[in-house]
Amino acid sequence: MADSIAWIPGVLLLGAAVNGLLTLCSAHRGGPKKGMVIPFALGAPWIAFALSVMAFFKVKGGEVLSTSLYQWFDGTLFTVDVAFQMDSLSAVMILVVTGVGALIHTYAVGYMSKDPGFGRFFSYLNLFTFFMSILVLGSSPLLLFVGWEGVGLCSYLLIGFWWKDGAKAQAGSKAFIVNRIGDVGFVLGVLLIISTVAASGKSVHDFASLEAFATGDGKAALESPFIGSFSVVEVAGFLLRLGAFGKSAQLPLYVWLPDAMAGPTPVSALIHAATMVTAGVYMVARLHFLFVMAPTAMAFVAIVGALTALFAATIGIAQNDIKQVLAYSTVSQLGFMFAAVGVGAFSVGIFHVVTHAFFKALLFLGAGSVIHGPHEEQDMRKMGGLIKIMPITGWTMIIGSLALSGVPPFSGFFSKDEILASTLHPHPAFPGGIGPILYVILTIASLCTAFYTFRMVWLTFFGESRVDPEVRKKAHESPAIMTLPLVILAVGAAAIGFLGVPHALGGHNVFGSFVRQTVTSEVEAAHEGSGALLLVGIAVAIAILGVLTSYWFYRVRPSIPGRLFAGLGGFGRLVASAYRVDALYAKTIVNPLTRSAKRIFYEVIDVRFVDGLVNFFGSFTKGLAGLMRLFQTGAVRTYVFFMMIGAILLVWSVFSWS
Numbered sequence: 001m002a003d004s005i006a007w008i009p010g011v012l013l014l015g016a017a018v019n020g021l022l023t024l025c026s027a028h029r030g031g032p033k034k035g036m037v038i039p040f041a042l043g044a045p046w047i048a049f050a051l052s053v054m055a056f057f058k059v060k061g062g063e064v065l066s067t068s069l070y071q072w073f074d075g076t077l078f079t080v081d082v083a084f085q086m087d088s089l090s091a092v093m094i095l096v097v098t099g100v101g102a103l104i105h106t107y108a109v110g111y112m113s114k115d116p117g118f119g120r121f122f123s124y125l126n127l128f129t130f131f132m133s134i135l136v137l138g139s140s141p142l143l144l145f146v147g148w149e150g151v152g153l154c155s156y157l158l159i160g161f162w163w164k165d166g167a168k169a170q171a172g173s174k175a176f177i178v179n180r181i182g183d184v185g186f187v188l189g190v191l192l193i194i195s196t197v198a199a200s201g202k203s204v205h206d207f208a209s210l211e212a213f214a215t216g217d218g219k220a221a222l223e224s225p226f227i228g229s230f231s232v233v234e235v236a237g238f239l240l241r242l243g244a245f246g247k248s249a250q251l252p253l254y255v256w257l258p259d260a261m262a263g264p265t266p267v268s269a270l271i272h273a274a275t276m277v278t279a280g281v282y283m284v285a286r287l288h289f290l291f292v293m294a295p296t297a298m299a300f301v302a303i304v305g306a307l308t309a310l311f312a313a314t315i316g317i318a319q320n321d322i323k324q325v326l327a328y329s330t331v332s333q334l335g336f337m338f339a340a341v342g343v344g345a346f347s348v349g350i351f352h353v354v355t356h357a358f359f360k361a362l363l364f365l366g367a368g369s370v371i372h373g374p375h376e377e378q379d380m381r382k383m384g385g386l387i388k389i390m391p392i393t394g395w396t397m398i399i400g401s402l403a404l405s406g407v408p409p410f411s412g413f414f415s416k417d418e419i420l421a422s423t424l425h426p427h428p429a430f431p432g433g434i435g436p437i438l439y440v441i442l443t444i445a446s447l448c449t450a451f452y453t454f455r456m457v458w459l460t461f462f463g464e465s466r467v468d469p470e471v472r473k474k475a476h477e478s479p480a481i482m483t484l485p486l487v488i489l490a491v492g493a494a495a496i497g498f499l500g501v502p503h504a505l506g507g508h509n510v511f512g513s514f515v516r517q518t519v520t521s522e523v524e525a526a527h528e529g530s531g532a533l534l535l536v537g538i539a540v541a542i543a544i545l546g547v548l549t550s551y552w553f554y555r556v557r558p559s560i561p562g563r564l565f566a567g568l569g570g571f572g573r574l575v576a577s578a579y580r581v582d583a584l585y586a587k588t589i590v591n592p593l594t595r596s597a598k599r600i601f602y603e604v605i606d607v608r609f610v611d612g613l614v615n616f617f618g619s620f621t622k623g624l625a626g627l628m629r630l631f632q633t634g635a636v637r638t639y640v641f642f643m644m645i646g647a648i649l650l651v652w653s654v655f656s657w658s
Contacts, residue, residue: 003067005055005084008048008094009133015044016126023119032119038109041122045102045129052094059091060514066139078194079205085139089518092350092511093136093282096357097275101129103485107365108266110481111372115264121161125270128154132275136282139206141190144283148186148247151276152179158271159263171262178256182246186283189239193290196221196232211289222293233290237297240287244280244301248334251308255582257331261323265368268323272330273360278353281337285346288519292344299434302342302423306441309335311579313448317455318565318576321378322367325456328578329404330360332445336419339438345422347515351500352415354511358496359403359412362489366397369478369486370460377471380456385465389475392483394461396490401457403493405450406543411497416446417539418502421532443542450546458554504533 018040022032055065068083086094105125112121128151135147153176160172197204197213200221204210214222214233222233244250249257260272271277284291284301291298312331319325333356340349371378373390387394403410406417423438465472477483501507553561565572574580 004051005065005086005137006067006069008051008055008098008137009084009130011044011047011051012126012130012133015040016123016130019119019123019126023123026119031116034109034113034118037119037122041126042102042105042109044126045098045105048129048133049095049098049102052091052098055086056091056095059086059088062517068139072142078198078203080140080142081205082143083139083206084137085206085208086137087518088514088516089282089285089350090136092354092515094133096354097129097132097136100357100361100489101132101270101275103488104266104270104361104365105129107269107368107482107485108264110479111266111368112264117161121158121264124154124157124161125266128158128271128276132279135279139208141193141207141210141287144286145186145190148243148279148283149183151271151279152176152183152247155179155260155271155276158267159260161263161267165262168262171259175256175260178253179246182243182253184243185239185241185246186243189236189243192226192232192236192239193222196236207286214289214293219293222290230296231294234294234297237291237294238300240283240290241297241301244283244338245304246280247283248277248280248338249331250280250304250334250338251311252581254308254312254331255585258324258327258578261321261327265323265364265371268326269361269364269368272327273357273364275357277330277334278337278357281334281341281349281353284338284341285350285519288341288346291341298342298344300342302339302438303434305335305338305340305342306423306438306445307335308332309339309445310441310448311335313445313452314575315578316452317448318572319452320381322370322380322383322456322460323364323378325380325452326360326363326367329363329449329453332449333360333404335445336416336442339442340419340422343422343425343435343438345419345425346519347512348415348418348422350515350519351511352419355403355411355415355493355497358489358492359400359410362400362486362493363397363404365482365486365489366393366400369393369482370397372478372482373475377467380459382466382468383460384463384467385461386467386475387461389472390461390477392477393486396483396486397461398457399490400493401453403497405453405547406446406539407450407547408540409494409497411493411495413539413543414497414500414502417536418500420446420539421502421504421535424535443538446539447542447546450543451550454547454550455554458550462555463558502536504536 019032019037022036026032058065065086066083068081070082072080072082105122108121108125112118115121131147131150131154133147135144135151138144138147156172156176158172159175160169163169163172193210194204197210197218200213200218202213202218204213222236223231226232226235246253257272257277261268263271309332312328312335316325316328316332319328333352337349337352337356340346340352369390370383370386370393373386373393377383399410403412406413408414420439420442423435423442426435467475498507500509500511502509565576568575577583
């Protein structure tokens with residue numbers, strides 16, 4: 001079984017390669033037939049999921065599975081193998097990646113059935129899942145980084161899949177560039193840790209040996225001063241968190257994710273709800289033994305996470321595009337996850353990763369079904385009454401909305417409640433006094449979440465239909481291959497939370513106990529058993545208040561939102577425009593860099609220097625060739641004349657020397 005975990009990424013890579021070759025070989029015929037693509041497109045993720053389940057039961061029994069394929073390189077500072085490892089943390093993540101991923105692949109067969117790029121799309125989708133499995137199962141920071149960069153590449157390919165549309169191509173480029181900014185921090189952080197280990201004369205080649213170093217002989221080296229009063233591990237922590245902020249769309253690097261909705265809806269569900277955007281949270285949990293040594297960095301991350309959660313939630317209230325609402329919701333929920341890991345509740349953050357994967361994938365796929373039904377309409381103001389036409393889509397999305405809002409007993413309630421409770425629980429790695437502030441911020445964000453989520457439900461599925469009459473005649477429920485994944489995800493969104501019933505509600509938090517087999521630290525252990533019935537009651541009251549308020553605004557008194565928005569004036573327009581952060585970035589960063597690139601790198605360096613140098617040598621060569629034309633005329637008399645001149649000069653030179 002240990003050796004078989006290498007087949008999890010293996011079958012995914014095989015699916016990507018086969019579909020890629022089929023697409024290339026049949027490009028002249030307009031692409032491969034769907035019947036040739038589907039077996040590999042769906043077979044790869046489902047087989048990977050089956051292998052993950054079998055391996056999970058071994059890990060559940062207390063084993064840690066590991067296998068090494070070959071030595072990647074043997075360097076002076078460290079040795080790295082292409083090796084995979086499955087412990088309780090990676091087991092949870094790989095089940096999400098392959099299980100939810102397989103359902104999204106299945107849904108995508110129906111969603112993309114009429115797209116001419118069907119084979120290319122599934123080649124990219126399989127390739128993305130392959131890199132995500134490398135990220136999760138890689139046994140070393142450098143192998144994790146291979147998966148980290150791979151999913152970044154695939155997100156570029158998938159977001160800009162419809163590249164002939166300039167806006168969609170630009171959205172893919174934006175995601176790629178913003179992620180690269182964060183990845184600079186990730187690379188520098190990893191190299192700083194590796195160089196510190198090497199300077200101590202130790203050898204680190206995987207996470208296990210790095211943890212042994214950090215908690216043993218190397219602790220003093222990592223805690224030694226590096227910049228001013230900041231230690232090596234604190235600086236590395238800040239750098240690694242920069243990478244996490246880019247990948248997981250936190251302030252100020254969140255701007256790529258809302259634009260990423262330009263890709264096909266299955267891409268939004270897979271990359272920006274269930275897998276890629278949670279990679280930063282996973283990385284922090286995987287390197288928890290380093291972060292608990294850097295309390296300042298942890299406090300910084302918790303604060304940024306909480307602010308991101310509230311910031312994005314307020315934007316979500318004012319959006320009318322159904323996918324944009326879910327996009328900002330994803331940014332906000334990622335903020336909750338970072339707040340959890342920032343206060344040291346690593347298993348709680350991972351629990352929210354799992355519950356979020358189910359209900360947010362469900363909501364994105366449901367949104368895709370809604371868009372697919374009324375023929376590519378995304379504006380909720382032009383919907384309404386769709387529950388009668390699309391009952392399966394509607395009721396499954398309501399379940400997902402209840403989970404996202406934190407209404408018991410749906411999954412989001414259990415994970416979000418634990419996050420709120422964890423902010424108030426004192427522990428040695430987090431400075432006192434900030435916890436209550438985080439709690440208040442996240443509670444307000446929870447209220448906003450429940451409000452905008454059910455605003456989406458009321459506007460989309462209930463009330464009078466605002467769908468164009470001609471479009472309404474053609475609106476329909478999605479086919480079974482799209483609705484079946486919705487039903488399965490809805491069951492998960494409703495039930496998966498019971499794995500983490502907290503002690504305050506009489507549960508044993510099976511999920512937390514399982515993850516803590518790997519995430520072992522005093523800080524994490526301090527959160528076990530945290531929470532109180534009063535906090536649970538407040539969380540439930542906040543969720544219900546948000547739902548009821550949205551019901552009053554959009555079902556009982558639908559005229560109120562318009563008047564309220566008009567009363568807010570410029571501030572309302574500012575929120576609706578996402579606080580014009582993109583415009584600010586364009587004015588202060590993008591446009592100055594573009595002008596500098598044009599005036600310095602293009603007009604001076606490229607045109608004047610490079611092109612000028614090339615043109616000089618070209619003109620010189622051309623002039624030299626023109627001179628030679630005087631001698632190379634092709635006329636025999638000319639050649640005889642120069643031969644005579646040469647002979648005379650030769651005779652003259654001989655007599656001169658003699």
